[in-house]
Amino acid sequence: MSGTVVDATSGAPVAGAVVKVRLAQQVLAEAVSGTGGQFRVAFETGGSQARNLRLDAEHSDFIPPESRLFVVASGRSDQAVFDFELLPRALSHCIQGAGRQAIIVGQFSGEGDDLKRLSSRMGEALTYSLRVQLQRLKVRPELQPTFAACWEIEPRSIDLAGRCARALRAEALVFGKVSRTANRFNVKTFVGDDYGLYAGEAGILNKGVDLVETDEAVLDLQIHAAILTVLAAAYQRQQRYGECVEATVAAERLGRQLTEKLQRLRRACIDSSGVSALTRGGHP
C-alpha cells in the first residue's frame, strides 16, 4: 500500500516519517516517507482469512495521528492508498477540546513589530464582538465560540487553513498578511474553515492599521460576519437549527449584507428546523 505524509498546517510533504503496518501490537512491515512525503509499504497478507490491520505514521517532530484501520482478506486490502496529515508537536497547545466551537487565530505574517501580540490582540477583539453578538441572541454558553491565539500557525492558503482548522479540531482558522504603508500597515485577513465556505476567496483588507500600538488594531466587520457564518454551519452540523438561523441573522447584521452563503445556510436550517411544516403548504 502507498500514500503520502504531509504537514497538516502547511500542506508541505513530511520526509522521514515511519509508516508501520500492525496486526494488534505486532509490526508486519514498515517504510519511511521520502522527500516528497510519499511512502510505499509491502507486507504478507497472510492467507484468505479476513484480518483487521492498522496503519500508523510516526515522526518525532509531529503528534502521532490516529491509526488508520483497514481489512485484508484473500490477499487484498479494502483500501490501498492512505494520506496522513500530521500536526507539528510545536502546535500541540493549539489543539482544541472536542464539543466546543473553537476559532483559532493564526499568524499575521509580514512586516510589523509585534506579530505575536497581534494574533493575540485579534483573538481578544473577536472574543468581544462575536461572543457579545451570540449572547445577545441568547445562544447558550456551551455553544458560544472560544478564540485561541496560536501565532505559530502560518497556512499558505485558505484551503490549507481549513484543513489545519479541522486537524486542530477547530471550526475555523483566521490568519493574515501584513504589509507596511507609510507609517501604518495594511492587514489582509483570511478565514479558512472546516466547511469550505470561504475556500478560494480573497481576503479582507484593513488599511492603515496601527501595529506599533497593537491594541489599536481592529478587524473589519466582514471578518466577524464570516466567522458567524462559519459558526452557523457548525450549528447546522450539530442539528442546532434555531441557533444556526440566528447566527445567520447576526452575520447579516454585522456584515450589513445577506450573502448567498448566508441565504443558503439560513434556508437549509429553516427547512431542517421543522417550522416549515407549520406553514400552509407544510406537512406536519
Added chain:
Amino acid sequence: MSARAIALVWLAAALVVVPGLSRAGMKVDLDEELLRLLRGEQPNAHIAGARFRVAVFTYEDPDRTGLGNLLAGVVAHEVLLNSRLGSLGVLRYEGNLAPSPGVPGLSYFDKVDRVTEAQHVSLSVWGSIRRLSDRLLVETYLQLPPDSLRRFFTWRLPVRAADSVPGGVAGGAPPVSCGTLSAQLRPERVAVQVLEVPFAEQGHLSRFSFDLLRKEPESRARPVGRLRKGDTYEVLKREGDWAQVYMHGVLGWIPVRPACGPACDQLAKSGAFVRHLLEFMHGRELPSLGSSTLHAEALAVAEQLTALEGLAGGSARLEQTTLELAGRWDGPARLTGLDAATGIDRGSGPPPGGAAFANIRAMGRVALALEVAAEEVGKASAGLDREARLAMAAVPRTELLTIAFDLADALQQDPRSADALRNLVILFRCAGDEQRARLAEQLAGK
C-alpha cells in the same frame, strides 16, 4: 441647626416617615461580588429598600481607552438624578465583564445576568467602547431579567373559538375557551444606542469625573469627598444642574447633567431611555423617544410597548395602534430606513425581536376579532357591559387558522421564538388543527 443636621433630618424623613420614598446610588466591586457568587455565597441586596433598582456596569473597553467607568457613570447619573420615581436605587458595578480566569465560563451578558439575578434588580445596563480608525464607537445595552419580564412586560389574551359566525350564536358546537395567548417584550437584551464619537473627544472625556462631591453646587467649589465602592449615597435634593447627596456623614453636590461634552449629552439619551422603561414599570407610562440617536431596537421596544398596551384598548386602538405598529416591523408594509418621527434607522433585515412583532400582530388580530364578536353578542343580548360581552365572544375557527398560518410564516425567520411557538400551539388547537398544534408544542419544547 447646621446644614448637615438639616440634611440628616430630611434623610430620616425620606427613609422612615415615608418608607420607600428615596433615591440612592452605590458603587459595587463587580469581581468581588462575582467571586462570592461563584463560591456559593449570597451577597446582601444593595439599597434593598428601593422599589426599583437598576444595575449599571462598567462599559467594556477592549481597546483600553480608559473610559469604561465614565460612560457607565453618565448613564447611571442620568437614571438616578433625573428620574421621577420616588423610590430608586442605582448600583454602579465597577469591574471587567470580559472573560477572566478567576470567573471561568462567564463573560459579558452572562456575567451581568449572574449578578443581576442574585441582586433581583429591575434591569441592567452596560455597554462597550471600541476604538475605530478615526472615532470611538460607544454601544449601550439593556438587559431585562426574567422576573421583570414576567412582572411588567408580559401581556395575555384569553381566546374563545367558535365553529362559524362571530359570537358563535348560530349553529355548530358552542364556543369554547381554548387557551391564553401571550407576548413578552423582545428582545430582552436590547441594543439601546450605537454612538460614534470623534476621536478628539477622548481626551476631553478622560478628564471628567462623576465621583467628586463638591461643597457647593458649582464646578469650581471645593471637593469634600469622593464616591467610593461600597458606600451608599442618598440623593437629597436638586438645585439646577446639581444634586445634593449624603454619604457617610458627608454632604456634597454632584452634577446632574454631565458637562463632559456632546458625547455625554448623546449618551445620556440611553439613560433617559432606561428612565422611560422604569416609568413604564412604575405606572405604565408609554415611552416617547422624540428625535433620537437611539438604536432601532430601542425604537422597536418603545413601539412594542405601545402596541401591546393597545391590546386591551378596544377596536379603534387595536386597529390604529397595535396592528399599525406591528405592521411597521412585520409583513409587506415593513418600514425601512430612517423613521420620520425619531430619525432612527429601522434597518431593513429581520426586525428586532425576530418574530415578536408578528406575534403581536397575531394577538392584535385575535383581540380585534373578539371585539367584533363582542359587538354581535351585544346586539343579541342587550344590557351586557363590555366585559361581559367580551367574555362571551368567540373567534371563528377558520379565522384563527388564517392567523396561525400567518404567524407560522413569520416564524420561518425566527424558529426559536418561544412566544410565537407557544401561541401557535393554542391557535392551531383552537382552530382544530391538532397535528400542527402538536408539532408546535414539540418545537416549543426544544
